Amino acid sequence: xxxxxxxxxxxxxxxxxxxxxxxxxxxxxxxxxxxxxxxxxxxxxxxxxxxxxxxxxxxxxxxxxxxxxxxxxxxxxxxxxxxxxxxxxxxxxxxxxxxxxxxxxxxxxxxxxxx
Amino acid sequence: xxxxxxxxxxxxxxxxxxxxxxxxxxxxxxxxxxxxxxxxxxxxxxxxxxxxxxxxxxxxxxxxxxxxxxxxxxxxxxxxxxxxxxxxxxxxxxxxxxxxxxxxxxxxxxxxxx
Numbered sequence: 001x002x003x004x005x006x007x008x009x010x011x012x013x014x015x016x017x018x019x020x021x022x023x024x025x026x027x028x029x030x031x032x033x034x035x036x037x038x039x040x041x042x043x044x045x046x047x048x049x050x051x052x053x054x055x056x057x058x059x060x061x062x063x064x065x066x067x068x069x070x071x072x073x074x075x076x077x078x079x080x081x082x083x084x085x086x087x088x089x090x091x092x093x094x095x096x097x098x099x100x101x102x103x104x105x106x107x108x109x110x111x112x113x114x115x
Numbered sequence: 116x117x118x119x120x121x122x123x124x125x126x127x128x129x130x131x132x133x134x135x136x137x138x139x140x141x142x143x144x145x146x147x148x149x150x151x152x153x154x155x156x157x158x159x160x161x162x163x164x165x166x167x168x169x170x171x172x173x174x175x176x177x178x179x180x181x182x183x184x185x186x187x188x189x190x191x192x193x194x195x196x197x198x199x200x201x202x203x204x205x206x207x208x209x210x211x212x213x214x215x216x217x218x219x220x221x222x223x224x225x226x227x228x229x
Contacts, residue, residue, distance in 0.1 A: 031215060040124075042206060042219040043160075050215055058216065090160065101148040101167075101210045104217055106160040 001026050004107035006091050012113045013081045021076040021110050023091030030096040032074035033058075033104065034066060036087040043090065049074055050096075081114045088112070117142045119209050121220035128197050129228050136192045136223045138207030146212035149183065149190045154204040154222070166190065197227045 007022040023032065030051050035043040035058075045058030047066040055066045063085060065077045074093075078085060088111050092104040118141040128134045140149065151163040164174060166183050174181045178195045194201050207220045 033217075040221060042221040044219075045216055048215060056215075088158070092160075101165075101212065103150060103162045103165050105162070106152075108159050 003027065004091055004093055004105050006089075006107040006110050008110060009108065010111050012115065013078075014115050015082060017081050018077070018079050019081065019112075020078075021089055021091075021112075023074045023076070023093075023107055024072055025074075025091075025093040025105070026072060027093060027095065027105065028071070029093035029105070030071070031094040031104075032068065033092040033094070034064070034074065034076045035090045035092065036060065036085075037090060037109075038087050046076065046089075081112075083114045086112060086114045117144075117147075117209055117211055117218050119207050119218055119220035121205075121207055121223050123223045124221075125224040125226070127226045127228065130198060131196050132227075133193060133195050134197050134225065134227075136194075136205050136207075136225065138190045138192065138220060140188050140190065140207070140209045142209060142211055144211045148210045148212075150208040150210070150217070151181065151190075151192050152206045152208065154206065156202070160206070163192075194225075197225075199227050199229055201225060202227045 004025045033048040034046040044060045049055045049068040052071040067075045091107040094104045095102045120139045147168045149166045153161045180193045182191045204222045204224045206222045209218045
């Protein structure tokens with residue numbers, strides 16, 4: 001099993017450009033998450049999904065959109081990139097289990113620089 | 116509101132020293148889960164432990180041990196006889212029952228020198 005994979009690993013954008021980050025998981029997990037990690041701020045939740053076709057806002061959703069058309073994929077889009085979106089982006093997934101909060105499994109991260 | 120505080124930004128130790136990473140959490144809910152994750156220099160996040168609020172037993176796994184104390188809202192992590200491979204950023208995180216989110220602390224960077 002590959003677990004959680006992210007594409008691409010690195011990307012440099014110019015201000016105003018758009019891009020999509022792809023997250024894929026092969027563990028049949030219901031939940032998927034997108035985080036950003038900035039120095040000294042830990043991981044902050046951007047958007048998440050509790051199942052195919054559903055998405056919800058996290059702590060820092062502005063400037064991002066997401067889609068979950070297939071259970072195994074969770075896409076993060078930046079429509080008009082800004083330098084403030086320079087960050088490392090992590091995707092995670094989690095198995096749904098009644099009455100239990102299972103751990104999240106993380107992808108390797110995508111380092112995005114916006115010039 | 117929920118919050119996780121890791122007051123130690125960076126800790127440096129020499130190999131074989133014991134080190135404790137502090138984690139203090141805030142929540143009014145009675146059912147919640149606490150986690151520790153490790154982020155080595157390679158960047159990935161590795162799950163270490165999950166503890167629910169009804170289980171205050173301390174846990175030991177090899178050189179790692181965790182001390183959960185509800186009375187002080189703390190979930191501290193101790194590495195015994197530290198090794199260079201323990202150098203990483205360690206995150207404590209909290210999830211409240213019936214929410215779908217994980218709230219992370221800001222992390223503690225541990226450097227173990229030979």
